[in-house]
Amino acid sequence: MTDEGATDEGATGEGVTDEGAGTVQPGAGKPARRGARRGALWGAAVWSVGVLALLVALPLAARHRLPDPLATHWGGRDPDGSMSLTAAVLFPAGLWLVLVALSALARRYWDLRTPGAAAAVLAGGGVLLTGAQTSIVHANLDRVRWQDAAPMGIEVVLIMLATAGATTLAWLAGRRNAGPAEQRPAAGSPVLQVPAGERFVWLSRAANPWLQLLAAVLGLAAVAGALTAASGLAGPDWSIALSFGLPALAVLACSSVQARVTSRGLTVGFGPFGRPARHWAPEDLVSARAEERTAAQAGGWGYRINSRGTTVMLRRGACLVVRTRQGAEFAVSVDDAERGAALLNALIARSGQPTG
Template sequence: MTDEGTTSTRAAAERPTHRGAVWAAATWSAGVLALLIALPLVARDRLPDPLATHWGGREPDDSMSLTAAVLFPAAFWAVLVLTAVALRRYRGNLAPGAAATTLAAGGVLLTGAQASIVHANLDRARWQDAAPMGIEVVLILLATGLAGLLARLASRRYGARPAPRPATGEPALEVPPGAHLVWLSHAANPWLQLTAAVFGLAAVAVAVAATSGVADVGLPLVLLLALPTLTVLVCSSVRVRVTAAGLTVGFGPFGWPARRWSPAELESARVERRTAAQAGGWGYRINGLGTTVMLRGGACLVVRTRRGTDFAVSVDDAERGAALLNALIARTRQPAG
């Protein structure tokens, strides 16, 4: 495409099927359903029947039987999950991220509401004696909006048309003067994503149990589960971008944190086939080969820095990324004028 006389060519690898994301969504869906059903049932001996389920202002003004309080949010969640599946199946290209946003926001909203209802009715003789609602509603709505926003950001897609692959052999690419080439790629490890989802769901379950008053658990246990969730999540996927500014490798669903190198900081780029055994395992690894971000075995984009260190990342279409990087590195070494 042309922009003020400057040709801009965009090269990108097709995103792989996110099996890990699908399994993580399934785990989240099943976990939220379990929480919605388990919360009132676990505390049933401490709840009135019926129990308050609606507040007019701050005071309770309507109730449901314990059975209805269990089944109604569970059924509503099932409808939301089916809606998310339909969005992904039939509107995935037109509304990217809609399914993830629906699941994230809906799950937080329903579990927050169920936890607040259980907490308000806990150890009350009648539903009319339920605790008033106030700041809880505001916090639940804020958490719902934040969850939806984060899910939307995490599901952003790189939209670009594939460009012709460079010729076989030494990765190299001709960059016409004035052209701005961009290469984008992505890789993920489904098992690491699933592990992060399991730890995250456990952290949410403990936090919900604590805030509802059903279980006497403290913040340390929540942190004990949340920290490995974040660590594994950051190491489960990677986004790689090559532009005129150099190489950017972003970690996790949000592409943050990220490592960056300008073309002047790089000596060369190449493609190597590596296995998890060679890298020392999955995730972010440092060994005799240098630093390797190993998410799946096979071709890796490897860059040699001017300091003599190697950084490798297992990513799709590594050959094209190496070719563009070598072209940018060669451009920086050309004499000015």
Template sequence: MTDRTGRRNGAAWGVAGWGAGVLVLLAGLPAAASGRLPDRLATHWSAGSDRPDGSLPLWAAALLPALVWTVLTAVVALTVRRGGARGIPPWAAATLGSGGAALVGAQVSVVRANLDRTDWHEAGSVTWWAVGTLVVTGVGAAVPLLAGRRKPAVPRSATDGPAMVVPAGQRFVWLSRTSNPWLQATSAVTGLLALAAVVGALAGLTDRTSGAVAAAVLTLSCVVILCCSSVQARVSERGLEVAFGPFGWPRRRWAPDGIESARAEIRTPAQVGGWGYRLSGLGTTVMLRGGECLVVRSRNGREFAVSVDDAERGAALLNAMDAP
């Protein structure tokens, strides 16, 4: 599997996980709280009023937002597919992010307003929840659009062979990326579980303290797994830079004078103890797929390896920096 295919599959799995998670929350939240809800739920409040003026049966309040979400995701998916995009365009991610946040926020507001009421006319206000939903919706739209503005540097080949001689003063760049779709999918699932913990606590279905602790642990796990799910290695006249995660952070850098040698080496997950950021007898390895790895040995004798394609070329460039 090529890196481009892996990134495409990882994005597809992430979108599928987000779509399924939002769908489960929209349909499942009213069902989970059905024992504490009236037969009809207040679903509409006039602008400037804290009293509800519209309602729906419990089953309709659960299925209608789910249907809207299903139609929205289908339209976005078909549009992206017909446009022939190689990945998930920023506008599609923004649409799904903000749309999911808006629908889940609205559903949480409705359930919480109707919770422990005997009649929908007694439902509480949703004003502040609506404001919070608008803020989260804006963030859900802005983050993918801002992330999409980051343009990856275009690598330029210095030579076609592994033994390279770089003329003095000539600039060069070698760039290679690798991603693991399974780790990306695991991060997405963990993130959805964190969202479910937050939603349950906000809707009053779980204790707020326990919900906050669970959400914090799951969110931290989601971020750590996401940072270990993709990596980019860059070799230039400044040395080696390895960036983690979809936003290129955190990063590790080695200056040319800090690298003793570089080589390409075949490594497997079994050799280094699994997937992700691993510490073993071989040193530190960023293992996203078994096979060719770029291995650098620093002046202090420590080794760092990262599983990227075309590692031999990257190693040759690093070695060329110390060549006479």
């Protein structure tokens, strides 16, 4: 659907479109996803530095319990190659720095053509190298000679599965959030009229870079706890990994949000994959509006519930606010909230519900 006199690009470059024609009119204004990109960059930086620290710290923390040289290669299940402790620290660290440089190049020059490639390289490479370093430390722990290192078996399979999983998830998340630089629509967007039988979609995303950074720090602490337990340095104690991992997932889910309006109503998805999600059909809603809100009014950042209802507050400014037939309100801070509210009100009116 096109609306003459108003361009309609939302927070992701995917504005109001006619699904049959498949066209999107470009918006006008300045980019609006700088916060999300900044959060992704900070998260990548924390992950890069954290993985480097783990690769160096794991063998050094266990150096008094490791042989020198230590086994670093296995032919089948038995060790058949070794490195000095210094080489075992520096080699994976140097390889990781190369992968970080490659991911930076991929993001800089090929991000539009291969979205998600940089994230996949960082995630998969980090899991592979830290997993390999952990298994090497565990196999050599408390051995007199490197030839006496424990055999490798299921560890290799688990590392490869974890690497494949991390690579796939990072690639999917990168592709989902890829797109041209978003642009805010011009002020004073008109109320859109939706002709009967016409299909459309409005999509807007928002992210809080500080919450993304916090999720990255917590996640890295969880990885460090898991690797310490898996290497045998601290015994089979997974409490640190769980105590940091669960909050990391919760913060990650609340650090970004996607609002989508179609003929089926409003869907709000959380986190990099848009899951979990909440959905309201047009007949479930009474009205929609755009309203200026602050974090203080919402009770803080993230997913908040107070006397004003439920608010997903990721940045100050306009929020898309809907009122349900049960009298509850749900607000989400996304760009182009005025246009999303206008489309929802058109859907509500079409379904025979009030819009006031």
